[in-house]
Amino acid sequence: MTETSAKASIADRVAEATPPTVARRVRSLSDRAIAWLFISPTIALLLAINIFPLFWTIYLSFTSYKANRPNAPIVWLGTTHYENILSDPDIWHSMQVTAHFVFWTVAIETVLGFALAYLIDRRFRGHAFWTTVILIPMMLSPAVVGNFWKFIYQPQIGLFNYAITFFTGGDPAAFQMLGEVSLAPWAIVLVDVWMWTPYVMLICLAGLRSIPDYIYEAAEVDRASRWRQFWSITVPMALPFIMLAVLFRGIENFKMFDMVNLLTGGGPGSTTETASITLKREAFESWKTGYSSALAIILFVAVFGLANIYVKALNRVKQR
């Protein structure tokens, strides 16, 4: 035994002294080559389709370029567009519309989604089937479904007005969800809540299921009330998940375009004109390419900045 181990150690020493074999060197070289070969196409595609256009947008935002007049001379304007946008009451109005939309959709979806997840977590008979049914709206195309909600919201003939007046007994032609300044912002909130509550529900459900049973058992032994258990165990332990759902919904709804564009197109007037709709109007209807590029950059920085601050807060909650 000792003889063999001595032999082995000699062999090891010899191996250490000699440089790695050619075969091994080729293999380790090819590992690095494969790594780059595998990663670079994706990076190249993103550079071409996302990053190059981003820099182009930044450049255009300082110029007078108009996409419908490609041959006009391009004038360098410096930060004029940025100054104009930040002092434009219309832009601030559309920011307010966006904030209203984001706040109310995220708030309602979080409460409703969490409540649903809490109920589904009771694991009643058939909960898996009903969960799948609830999930369907969020998988559908917001544009195609948003378009159909326009039909459901029709005054007089629409299902929505009919259902409301069926229960309240008013005149179905008396109100227009999409045509009235006071109702239209809530009409888009309602469709978004309908579509995206399942999303929050699904993430909250994962959070609730991640809480181990023994914590509740310990609370039960300590005679903590159900109410106490809910606020001291369930909510804090599911909080990172809830916050993650809020982050994703917040970003998505800040960018919201398709559903709102088809439902109201920003109207009536500009009551539902979210930032994305303003951007589309300036860029593809007024063709103020330079101006809208500056607006795009401002929106991008806003989303990115807010998301970063939020993620820091999220990580703090997770570490607790």
Place this chain on the structure above:
Amino acid sequence: MSATSDQAHSVVAPSGASKTIAGALVIVYALVTIIPLVWIVMTSFKTPPDSIAYPPKLIFTPSIEGYCNLFTTRTRQTPEYIAALPPAETECDRVVRSRNMVIAGPSNVIPRFINSIVIAFGSTFLAVFLGTITAYGFSRFKVPLADDLLFFILSTRFMPPIAVAIPIYLMYRTIGLSDTQLGMILLYTAVNVSLAVWLLKGFIDEIPREYEEAALIDGYSRLHAFVKVVLPQAATGIAATAIFCLIFAWNEYAFAVLLTSGTAQTMPPFIPFIIGEGGQDWPAVAAGTTLFLIPIFVFTVLLRKHLLRGITFGAVRK
């Protein structure tokens, strides 16, 4: 959870009554939430007058007029002209003639559907292919600045689509990709690849490295081990990722409406513009919507188990 562990934890298991109440509330929510979808399908089988009747008709004689109108263009003719025609061959002919019209030809819906299919499958294939190899690269090799690169890949999702569309519009116009299937495929690939990399990295991280190392010791090359060992192990993850990419590309509207106008137009920007005489032809819109949504129903059921992972970019894995 198995039956025995249920019993073991009976002290915290929900009681029978609370289960019943929870179940009832969830079912009520599910039924209310499904009404708009049922309404779409019902409307697709109504005649145009039935679809705009008040009060909304819950019981009606089903008609295929919506589907006929979706697939055809029609011209109005005099009753004498229609009476002189040979007998109607198809049900659609008969329905259309009863409205004093004749079928003039096929509508644009089939080319738009084909565009949707080509662009969705093309971009999904590319995104999943690139995503798989890139995810493998990040998962198995020491890549310098790996975290920064991964974050860079994710950060491209923070851009509002309209903001991306402005320069893409100019770029495609310059290089001749405007309103082409290839242009849309490349664009959707770029959007989907970030999702694909993040999801697939999670799936590949879960495959034990020992499998590949065993294959490498057996004399397989890296590439060979990747194809023969890793890919089969990651098959479920790749399939789930593919379905997510497919759903995104299928549903996408903002880029499609801004960057395509005809040849490469997909269904989402097309459906709202299905119009009949005197305004929107709602049964035809509903018919187009129904056909458009059916694949998504199928995919949602197939994806149930991976939904959570997909919608959170792999952040929540259950």
